Amino acid sequence: MTDPGTARIVVDLAAQRLRLFDGDNEIRSYLVSTALLGAGEQRNSQQTPRGLHRIRARIGAGLPPGAVLVGRRPTGEVWSPELARRHPGRDWILSRILWLSGAEVGRNRLGAVDSMQRYIYIHGTPDSEPLGQPASHGCVRMKNADILDLFDLVKVGTPVDIREQL
Secondary structure, eight states, rough: OTTTTTTTEEEEEETTEEEETTTEEEEEEEEEEETTTOOOSSTTTOOOOOOOEEEEEEEEEEEOOOEETTTTTEEEOOOOOOHHHSSSOOOEEEEEEEEEEEEEETTSSSSGTTTTTTTOEEEEEOOTSSSSSOOBSSSEEHHHHHHHHHHHOTTTTOEEEEEOOO
């Protein structure tokens, strides 16, 4: 695990990349997928909120890779192509969830722009889903192996800065 006092995450919307820093040192870089509809903070916008956030909750510790979560609870299912065929159109949240809380009142915290109330997560997605291009409903999607790696490196309270570009 990184030093909780110096760890931070930066999500670059333009590059569709999440970077983990320990102090000034970049220690991980992952390809991600953010909102298909771009950046925005409004409730029901299906856009990825910008600005400073913090990890408010880490959900899914100990679940198998590909575990399906609905309403932040495991369903007992593990994603497979067969399961996907039985549930077309389902927005898959897999393996782990890092639930984000906005840290900037009026921008991404409280009222109609509250990232936590919008259920904005960093989470796993089926490995068959495209990364490196916008496709989500507002969350930051990652390959399952990547969210498992990141999850083990961060704690509740880790800052997450979501930017238009670095």
